[in-house]
Each structure stands twice: as structure tokens, then as C-alpha cells.
Amino acid sequence: MTALPDDFAEERAAATERERGTWRERLRARYPTWTSGLVRGFEVGDGWREVAEDFCRSLDDRLGGEATCPDFRLTQVKQKFGLIRIYFENANSKSLPVVEQVIRCAEDRSRTACEVCREPGSLIERRRYLRVACPAHEHVSFSL
Numbered sequence: 001m002t003a004l005p006d007d008f009a010e011e012r013a014a015a016t017e018r019e020r021g022t023w024r025e026r027l028r029a030r031y032p033t034w035t036s037g038l039v040r041g042f043e044v045g046d047g048w049r050e051v052a053e054d055f056c057r058s059l060d061d062r063l064g065g066e067a068t069c070p071d072f073r074l075t076q077v078k079q080k081f082g083l084i085r086i087y088f089e090n091a092n093s094k095s096l097p098v099v100e101q102v103i104r105c106a107e108d109r110s111r112t113a114c115e116v117c118r119e120p121g122s123l124i125e126r127r128r129y130l131r132v133a134c135p136a137h138e139h140v141s142f143s144l
């Protein structure tokens with residue numbers, strides 16, 4: 001039997017390389033099934049590390065672990081319109097309300113934490129681009 005070609009092999013490899021040795025790699029190792037759909041990995045800054053870690057832990061606690069929801073997949077964890085955005089697939093009628101609630105909680109936390117350093121921050125617009133930053137990082141260009 002031949003394995004199906006992975007259309008995202010290059011992106012997966014790039015993400016694996018980028019995340020090597022970081023909290024992102026460790027977080028994916030802790031939840032290998034749920035994060036297996038994260039083709040581009042955790043696409044958020046270090047300031048949101050706790051937001052991402054607590055999100056996964058809450059999901060784990062409230063859903064009863066990966067074995068209880070083996071089909072559930074995170075598909076994207078990234079910043080969009082300034083806040084953390086978490087996309088997923090294969091939630092069922094039982095897990096969906098929990099997942100949505102835990103995601104809302106993560107979004108709310110990201111609203112007040114600088115994505116660079118996690119110090120208190122606020123949503124700012126700079127050159128028509130929204131992000132959450134503390135005063136120290138308000139004018140600092142930021143990319144992963």
C-alpha cells in the first residue's frame with residue numbers, strides 16, 4: 001500500500017524546522033493527535049505562549065484527553081485581526097460547545113497580552129494592521 005501524498009509536506013517540514021527546540025514543538029509533542037492538522041504549527045508570538053498552552057490544557061481537561069476525541073484536529077492557530085484565532089475540524093455535538101468556549105477564552109486573553117512579550121497590551125492599529133502590543137512593542141515590527 002502506498003501512502004497518500006501529503007500536499008502540505010513542504011509546509012509541515014518548514015514548520016517543524018521553525019519550531020524545533022521551542023515551546024511550540026513541546027506543545028505539539030504533548031498533544032500529537034490534536035495538533036497533527038497544524039500544517040504551519042503554532043503561528044503566534046512568544047507573548048501568547050501561555051494563552052496557547054492554557055488553551056490546550058483546558059481542552060484536554062474538559063474533553064477528557066485526546067483518546068476521548070481522537071478525530072478532533074486543530075487546523076490553524078494564528079493571529080488574525082489582532083487576536084489569536086484557533087480553527088479546528090471534527091468536533092462533535094458534545095465537544096463543540098466546549099471547544100468554542102475554550103477558544104473564546106483564549107481570544108479574550110490574547111486581547112490584553114502583548115504578542116511579543118506577554119506584558120499587558122492593547123489592540124492597536126498600525127498601517128492598517130491590527131495587533132496587540134504593550135507600549136514597548138507598539139512600534140516594533142513583529143513577525144514569527
Ligand SMILES: [Zn+2]
Binds near residue numbers: 115116
Ligand atoms: Zn511587549
